[in-house]
Amino acid sequence: xxxxxxxxxxxxxxxxxxxxxxxxxxxxxxxxxxxxxxxxxxxxxxxxxxxxxxxxxxxxxxxxxxxxxxxxxxxxxxxxxxxxxxxxxxxxxxxxxxxxxxxxxxxxxxxxxxxxxxxxxxxxxxxxxxxxxxxxxxxxxxxxxxxxxxxxxxxxxxxxxxxxxxxxxxxxxxxxxxxxxxxxxxxx
Numbered sequence: 001x002x003x004x005x006x007x008x009x010x011x012x013x014x015x016x017x018x019x020x021x022x023x024x025x026x027x028x029x030x031x032x033x034x035x036x037x038x039x040x041x042x043x044x045x046x047x048x049x050x051x052x053x054x055x056x057x058x059x060x061x062x063x064x065x066x067x068x069x070x071x072x073x074x075x076x077x078x079x080x081x082x083x084x085x086x087x088x089x090x091x092x093x094x095x096x097x098x099x100x101x102x103x104x105x106x107x108x109x110x111x112x113x114x115x116x117x118x119x120x121x122x123x124x125x126x127x128x129x130x131x132x133x134x135x136x137x138x139x140x141x142x143x144x145x146x147x148x149x150x151x152x153x154x155x156x157x158x159x160x161x162x163x164x165x166x167x168x169x170x171x172x173x174x175x176x177x178x179x180x181x182x183x184x185x186x187x188x
Contacts, residue, residue: 012073016063027056030077037081041088051088055081091147128178136171143168 011029014022031052038051058080066076129137142153150168154161 008073010066010068010073012059012063012066012076015060016066023060026059030059030074033074033078034081037078037085041085051084055084058084087149091149094147124179125175128175131178132171132174136167136174139164139167140171140175 011022011026015026034052034055035048038048038055041051042048059077062076062080066073071079129140132140139153139157139159142148142156143150148156150164151161153159153168154164157164159167
């Protein structure tokens, strides 16, 4: 056991056993650490609250893997928090940045709503996705639109990770093939 923890009761083994008071004590002891790491990602309080909640859920799920001979409890929790923050940063970097575009000359059927004309490429991509198997389409949309990682998709759907990766890869390959220009240079 690490010297820094010799005087402090270990909470994670108790959390792993499902002791409610240990969960509360863990939150009290480590919330400042988790918040400080989460603040590196965002200053938006709502986003921070969600992130901190996700981190503590990860801690509860991982508590059984804690080994005091390998790392201190603080290090274990900080590592989980850092990894979740990095995952969230990567997810945000992958998410498409959408902007509302208004056409100056567009007539508005409903006042206050911008009319956005999908370009030909977007229409063709949507049509190509519609030709995929429903499972492939659903997994691709979870990855591209929702910004989920393959592991998160596997967890959310209950589909094995390798199958998720294969479905997404094959679906993207089929979509790319459908969007390639034909021999005459025309797009489908």
